[in-house]
Amino acid sequence: MNAMNEQQNEHPVEEFTTVQAFFVRRRNCLLLKADFSPIFVDYYLHLMQHKQRNAEAEDTMFKQLLAWFTLHLVSRPWQEYHAWTLNVKTPMLANYFVSGSSLTEDVIGRVFTEGVREPEKNMLFAQNLRTGKEPQTSVIILPGSTVVEWVEDFYRQSEQRQARAFELEGDCYALITAQPGADHDWLSELTAQDVAAIAETEEIKLLETRKFTFRCGCTLDKILPTIRTMQKDFADLLSEQGYLEASCPRCGATYHVTADMLK
Numbered sequence: 001m002n003a004m005n006e007q008q009n010e011h012p013v014e015e016f017t018t019v020q021a022f023f024v025r026r027r028n029c030l031l032l033k034a035d036f037s038p039i040f041v042d043y044y045l046h047l048m049q050h051k052q053r054n055a056e057a058e059d060t061m062f063k064q065l066l067a068w069f070t071l072h073l074v075s076r077p078w079q080e081y082h083a084w085t086l087n088v089k090t091p092m093l094a095n096y097f098v099s100g101s102s103l104t105e106d107v108i109g110r111v112f113t114e115g116v117r118e119p120e121k122n123m124l125f126a127q128n129l130r131t132g133k134e135p136q137t138s139v140i141i142l143p144g145s146t147v148v149e150w151v152e153d154f155y156r157q158s159e160q161r162q163a164r165a166f167e168l169e170g171d172c173y174a175l176i177t178a179q180p181g182a183d184h185d186w187l188s189e190l191t192a193q194d195v196a197a198i199a200e201t202e203e204i205k206l207l208e209t210r211k212f213t214f215r216c217g218c219t220l221d222k223i224l225p226t227i228r229t230m231q232k233d234f235a236d237l238l239s240e241q242g243y244l245e246a247s248c249p250r251c252g253a254t255y256h257v258t259a260d261m262l263k
Helices: 003-010 039-047 057-076 147-159 182-191 191-196 219-226 235-241
Strands: 017-024 029-035 080-088 094-101 106-112 124-129 136-141 163-167 170-176 205-214 244-247 254-258
Touching: 017 039, 017 057, 017 106, 029 057, 039 057, 039 205, 057 080, 057 094, 057 106, 057 163, 057 205, 124 147, 136 147, 147 163, 147 170, 163 191, 170 182, 170 235, 205 254, 219 244
Parallel strands: 106 205
Antiparallel strands: 017 029, 017 205, 029 170, 080 094, 080 124, 094 106, 124 136, 163 170, 244 254
16 A cells, blocks of 8 residues: 555545534634535546636635635525625636535535626625525625635625634635624634634534535436527537537536437
C-alpha cells in the first residue's frame, strides 16, 4: 500500500457533509458550521463526468457560495426549498446559481460565464418555496465584490438581521446569525480565529445536525418530456450528428437524445 492510500484510509472522505447548528448562549447567536470536503469532492466528480471546467476564480467563488448557502439552509425550517441566482459584473462577469432543500438533503448549482447579461450592479435573486404557500422572491443589490460580502448583505437586506460568514481551515466554513437579543458588538468583532476556538471561549449548545450531498436528481427520462413538447423541428440536427444535446439548467449535465427517444 502506497503513502497516498494509507493517508486516504486514515482520513476517509465522508459520503455527505454534516452541518451542525449551535446556539451560542449569552450571545444569542446561531452558529452553523461544516466540513465541505464531501460536497466539494462530488462537485468535482460531477464536472469531470460531464466534461465541464470552471476557471479558478469562478470556481473558488462558487464553492464559497455553495458552502454558505448550505449553512443558510440549516438556519431555515426543514420544509423549505431555496434558490439563489447571482448576476454579477464584479469581480468578473458571471451568473452563479445554487439551490437545495433539507427535505431532499441535497444542494446543487453551477456557474454561467457565456451569454451572461451584464447588470448595472451586482444582483441577487432569492427564491423560497414552501408546500402550500406562494413562492417568495426577493431581489437584492450587492454593493460588494466578494462572496462574504454578498452573503452578509443578503442577511442584512432580506433576512433583516446581522450575519457573519467565515472560511476556516481546510474546507470548513461557518455562518453566525443574530437571533433576538443578540450581542451585535461581539458578533461584529468576531474573527476566523475566534470562531475556530468558540467551543473553548463561549458556552454553546448543539441544536441539530443535517446532512447534505451535491446532487441534482436530473435524468434523461425527466428531460425528454420537455423536449417533446418543444415546437421545433429537430430533423436537420438529428440527421447531421445523429442526436440532440440537452443540458440540465440546474447542474449543466448533458444528455444525448436520439430520434427514437423523441417518438
